[in-house]
Structure formats: C-alpha cells, structure tokens
Amino acid sequence: MTRPILVPVLGDQLSRTLSSLEGLTPGEAVILMMEVWDEATYVKHHKQKIVLIFSAMRHFAAELRAEGWQVEYVTLDDPENTGSFTGEVARAVERHAPSEIRVTEAGEWRVQQALEEWEGRFPCPVSILPDTRFIASHAEFRAFADGRKHLTMEYFYREMRRKTGLLMRSDGKPEGGEWNYDAENREPPKGDMKAPPTPKFAPDAITREVIALVGTRFADHFGDLEPFGWPVTRAEALEAAEAFFARRLALFGPYQDAMVAGEDDLYHSMLSTSLNCGLLDPLELCERAEAEYRAGRAPLNSVEGFIRQIIGWREYVRGFYWHTMPGLAEANELAARRPLPGFFWTGETDMACLADCIRTTREDAHAHHIQRLMVLGNFCLIAGIDPKEVADWYLVVYADAYEWVELPNVAGMILYADGGRLATKPYAASGNYINKMSNYCGKCRYKVAKKTGPDACPFNPLYWDFMIRNRARLESNHRIGRIYATWDRMGEDKQRDYLASAERFLESLVPAGKTWARG
Ligand code: FAD
Numbered sequence: 375m376t377r378p379i380l381v382p383v384l385g386d387q388l389s390r391t392l393s394s395l396e397g398l399t400p401g402e403a404v405i406l407m408m409e410v411w412d413e414a415t416y417v418k419h420h421k422q423k424i425v426l427i428f429s430a431m432r433h434f435a436a437e438l439r440a441e442g443w444q445v446e447y448v449t450l451d452d453p454e455n456t457g458s459f460t461g462e463v464a465r466a467v468e469r470h471a472p473s474e475i476r477v478t479e480a481g482e483w484r485v486q487q488a489l490e491e492w493e494g495r496f497p498c499p500v501s502i503l504p505d506t507r508f509i510a511s512h513a514e515f516r517a518f519a520d521g522r523k524h525l526t527m528e529y530f531y532r533e534m535r536r537k538t539g540l541l542m543r544s545d546g547k548p549e550g551g552e553w554n555y556d557a558e559n560r561e562p563p564k565g566d567m568k569a570p571p572t573p574k575f576a577p578d579a580i581t582r583e584v585i586a587l588v589g590t591r592f593a594d595h596f597g598d599l600e601p602f603g604w605p606v607t608r609a610e611a612l613e614a615a616e617a618f619f620a621r622r623l624a625l626f627g628p629y630q631d632a633m634v635a636g637e638d639d640l641y642h643s644m645l646s647t648s649l650n651c652g653l654l655d656p657l658e659l660c661e662r663a664e665a666e667y668r669a670g671r672a673p674l675n676s677v678e679g680f681i682r683q684i685i686g687w688r689e690y691v692r693g694f695y696w697h698t699m700p701g702l703a704e705a706n707e708l709a710a711r712r713p714l715p716g717f718f719w720t721g722e723t724d725m726a727c728l729a730d731c732i733r734t735t736r737e738d739a740h741a742h743h744i745q746r747l748m749v750l751g752n753f754c755l756i757a758g759i760d761p762k763e764v765a766d767w768y769l770v771v772y773a774d775a776y777e778w779v780e781l782p783n784v785a786g787m788i789l790y791a792d793g794g795r796l797a798t799k800p801y802a803a804s805g806n807y808i809n810k811m812s813n814y815c816g817k818c819r820y821k822v823a824k825k826t827g828p829d830a831c832p833f834n835p836l837y838w839d840f841m842i843r844n845r846a847r848l849e850s851n852h853r854i855g856r857i858y859a860t861w862d863r864m865g866e867d868k869q870r871d872y873l874a875s876a877e878r879f880l881e882s883l884v885p886a887g888k889t890w891a892r893g
C-alpha cells in the first residue's frame with residue numbers, strides 16, 4: 375500500500391454507512407479503533423455500558439476484517455496504549471505516515487474539541503466529515519433555530535416529517551390528518567400488566583472476554599455487570615428490532631407513559647443502545663415502523679409516536695446540544711445547588727417509585743423514558759438537585775448515554791436549567807401523577823393521598839416547595855403560572871405545613887458518601 379488514509383472509528387461510530395468509510399476501498403485505508411482509558415473513565419460509566427461498547431467495537435472490527443479491511447485495534451490492556459484518542463492516533467501516524475486522516479465528527483463536544491486539534495498536530499491533512507447518520511444536519515437545525523426564542527420540538531418534527539416523507543400523504547398533509555397523536559398515548563397501566571419479552575443475547579466468547587476485563591479493571595464502577603444481554607452486533611440489533619415490531623409496536627403508543635413495578639420496559643423498544651453506537655440506523659427503523667402501519671399491523675398512534683421519538687426528539691435534542699454547547703453544560707437557571715442524594719447510587723429509599731427505577735437502572739443500565747422523566751427527573755427538579763450532579767448521574771448509569779443526548783434531556787427537559795429553551799415549562803408533578811400512571815404507590819410506605827406530615831408522599835410537599843421557591847421565575851409562564859392561584863387560596867396553615875414538610879424531608883437527604891461519578 376502507498377501511504378494509506380488513516381480512518382479512526384470511535385466507539386459510537388459502528389456503522390458500515392459511516393461517512394468516513396464512504397467511497398473508500400479496503401486497499402487504500404487503515405482503520406484505527408481504540409479502547410482508551412480516557413473514554414472509559416471521564417465519567418465512571420455503568421459496567422454494562424463499557425461491556426457493550428468494547429464488545430460492539432471488537433465485533434465491528436472483526437466484521438470489517440472479514441470484509442478485507444485492514445483494522446488496527448488497540449485493546450485497553452495493550453501495554454503501549456497511551457489512554458487517549460489523540461495519543462493513539464499519534465502512534466498510528468508514526469507507524470503508517472498516512473496521506474490523510476479521515477474521521478467522522480464526534481458525537482460529543484469534548485471529543486470534537488480534540489479532533490479539531492489534530493490538523494495542527496499531525497503532518498498530514500485531517501478531514502472531519504459530517505455524521506450523516508442523523509437526519510438533520512447542523513446547518514438545518516441552525517436554520518430552524520435562528521430567530522426563535524423557544525425551539526418547540528413539534529415544529530422541528532414537522533420539518534423532519536416533510537424532509538423524510540415518513541407518514542406523509544401525497545397531498546403534503548400528514549397521514550390521518552394530524553401531525554401528532556400524543557393525546558391517544560397516555561393510558562395508565564392495566565393492573566400488573568406484562569409486555570412480551572425483549573430478546574436478550576447470550577454473551578459469546580468476545581463478550582465474555584470483555585466482561586472479565588470490565589470485572590477486573592472497572593470493579594468500582596456503578597451497576598451490575600451480569601447478566602449482560604444487550605445486542606452487540608448489527609445482526610443482534612436487527613433481531614431485537616424485528617422482535618419489537620412484531621410484539622410491542624402496536625401497544626407502544628397507548629402505554630408509552632405507563633409504569634409497572636418490576637416490569638421494566640413494558641412496550642418500549644429497548645433500541646436506544648444499538649441506535650446510539652451505530653448498530654441501527656434511525657431512518658431504517660422509522661421506515662420499518664411505517665411499513666407495519668401500512669400493512670395494517672400497528673395503529674397510527676403507536677407508529678407516529680415511535681417515529682416522533684426518533685425523527686422528532688432524538689434529532690431535536692442532538693441539534694439543540696450543538697446549538698447550545700458549551701454553555702448548556704454550565705446552565706443552572708433555577709440556581710439548584712443541593713447535592714445528589716446517596717440513594718441514587720444505592721437505591722436505598724422508602725420511596726417505592728424511586729427505588730424501583732434505580733433498581734432497574736442498576737440491573738440493566740436502562741430505565742424507560744417516563745421513569746427517567748417523571749420519577750427520577752421530576753424528583754431532581756423539585757428537590758433542587760445541582761444540574762451538574764444530575765447530568766453526571768444520567769451519563770454514568772445508562773448504557774445509551776452520550777452527552778449529546780443525555781445533557782439536553784437533563785438540563786433542558788427535566789431541570790429547566792436552560793431557562794425553558796428546550797421545554798416550555800418545567801415537568802414538575804406531585805405524587806398524583808405517579809399514582810395515576812403507575813402501580814407504585816400501593817406498595818409504598820408513604821401515602822400518596824397525604825399531603826403533609828411524616829407519612830405524606832414526599833413528592834406532594836416538594837412540588838409546592840419547588841413552585842414557591844421559583845415563583846418569581848415561573849409565575850409569568852402561561853403554561854404553569856395559573857397554579858399560583860391555587861396556592862394563594864390555600865390558607866396560611868396549609869401553606870406552612872407544606873413548606874415545613876418539604877424542609878424536613880430535604881434535611882433528611884444524605885449526599886453520596888463517595889464519588890461515584892468521577893475520579
Ligand atoms: P423507546 O421508548 O422505545 O423510544 C424509541 C427511541 O426514541 C429511543 O430508542 C430513542 O432513540 C428515541 N427517544 C425517545 N425519547 C427520546 C428523547 N427524549 N431524547 C432522545 N431520544 C429519544 N436517551 C438516550 O438515548 N440516551 C440518553 O442518555 C438519554 N438520557 C435521558 C435522560 C433523561 C433525563 C430523559 C428524560 C430521557 C433520556 N433519554 C435518553 C431519552 C429516553 O428516555 C431513552 O431514549 C429511552 O428510554 C430509551 O429506551 P428505548 O429505546 O426503549 O426507547
């Protein structure tokens with residue numbers, strides 16, 4: 375080979391359609407994949423998240439080799455491993471004197487900053503290519519966002535529907551006449567309902583080797599290492615997707631917001647881990663979901679709901695991230711300063727809803743959306759937990775967490791730390807909401823119907839404490855401001871009880887004794 379093109383492929387770029395590989399033939403490129411200490415520890419990721427990424431990387435490298443590509447794969451325990459992307463690229467440049475470094479842009483700001491320094495550092499041109507696996511380019515999001523005070527997802531989503539043609543009629547109108555069928559997608563659970571299981575994949579020899587590595591090198595990281603059943607190849611991810619379309623999609627819509635103790639993913643797809651590391655393509659999933667609707671096997675409200683999560687929310691939060699970084703990581707509009715309670719790591723709390731959501735998080739490196747939003751997120755919002763501590767927690771504990779998708783959800787969607795640019799109102803709720811949408815409260819030592827006092831559901835006084843603490847900022851918000859009239863009518867004794875109950879509860883919270891997230 376004359377001087378090759380060096381193509382670093384990062385752990386969330388495991389797609390054969392990657393822009394940096396497009397148009398290349400095996401004879402002209404050296405592909406570089408690197409397990410590096412920096413990435414594995416910049417936060418102390420859940421053990422299963424590291425297994426997932428290392429195993430998926432190793433399988434992807436093996437598949438590329440089988441197709442004839444030259445892949446240099448640096449394992450974590452390689453004695454020469456420098457521990458960083460830049461260090462490993464420098465070593466590869468020495469080995470190969472490449473004519474060019476060609477890389478697809480990074481998913482995270484932190485890593486993109488490093489890639490942008492390569493041009494000045496290495497003696498060859500560096501091409502950073504757009505990540506074409508996303509539907510909206512950065513320029514398209516910028517064009518949407520410019521001049522808008524609030525970046526309502528719904529309007530962005532409609533643009534994505536028009537762009538992709540998904541669920542569009544030939545007259546340019548949305549399928550069924552409406553853009554959004556969310557109103558049909560808020561069913562509470564039916565008793566202790568059970569959904570059909572999602573496939574779990576038995577670890578093969580490669581995954582078992584990674585499990586052993588993670589067990590020794592990352593023993594102090596959060597979360598159960600085993601059982602491990604996430605898809606780690608494209609073939610497995612496609613099998614998981616097909617199982618979702620066949621067994622769950624039809625009821626995905628109605629029960630999207632439902633929660634059932636011990637029934638961890640209900641009708642959700644469990645495909646985010648595969649989507650985010652590149653094993654699945656967002657558009658192919660949406661087209662497949664639309665085909666189920668066209669074939670009459672899934673109703674419009676479910677299919678539209680699923681497609682909206684992907685070409686709406688997923689694309690929107692990615693655009694929002696690049697539009698607002700690096701400021702988003704520092705945002706704290708509500709000046710929330712309380713440390714994260716230790717029970718977020720141990721699960722030791724009498725609040726049955728939180729205990730169950732933290733249990734599934736520890737066991738599976740996953741919790742479904744409404745658990746992340748309305749139980750864990752709602753608690754962090756109304757208890758006034760510091761956004762940086764909350765963001766670190768979410769980034770650590772979920773196998774699908776990368777900052778581009780985690781941070782907008784944390785700072786924007788749950789904490790209102792961005793001052794309402796992403797979500798037009800804070801998603802604050804009392805125990806009532808959780809009781810309506812779950813079967814948690816019947817199993818809880820707290821009484822959801824009690825508003826104040828030691829047995830009262832803590833979400834009840836915390837809700838009012840939050841509203842009152844932030845009255846000056848929230849009263850003018852037309853979506854939430856009217857609630858203050860209820861408070862003002864309440865009478866002083868009741869008001870005092872609420873605030874005193876909240877204070878007693880907040881004082882009882884014990885911060886984490888050790889640094890689980892970093893260091
Ligand atoms: P499903 O319910 O089956 O949804 C289908 C797909 O839609 C998901 O796989 C995902 O790709 C996409 N999606 C749905 N909601 C969102 C959303 N709000 N933002 C972006 N994509 C969405 N998702 C992540 O992929 N990584 C994260 O780090 C992450 N952090 C979150 C943090 C908070 C505070 C909240 C409220 C949500 C977060 N989400 C995150 C979004 C959502 O909770 C997960 O995508 C979902 O739970 C993954 O499970 P699933 O594949 O079964 O999703």
Ligand code: DLZ
Pocket residue numbers: 383384385386387408409410411413414415419423424427480481482483485486776
């Ligand atoms: C999350 C992660 C982990 C734990 N380890 C690696 C790694 O060793 N090598 C790698 O290429 N990628 C890893 N990743 C995923 C990266 O953090 C991800 O690719 C970047 O965040 C993208 O900007």
Ligand code: SF4
Pocket residue numbers: 724725726727728805806808809814815816818819820821822831832833
């Ligand atoms: Fe959660 Fe309150 Fe219900 Fe207990 S009573 S499960 S704390 S919402």
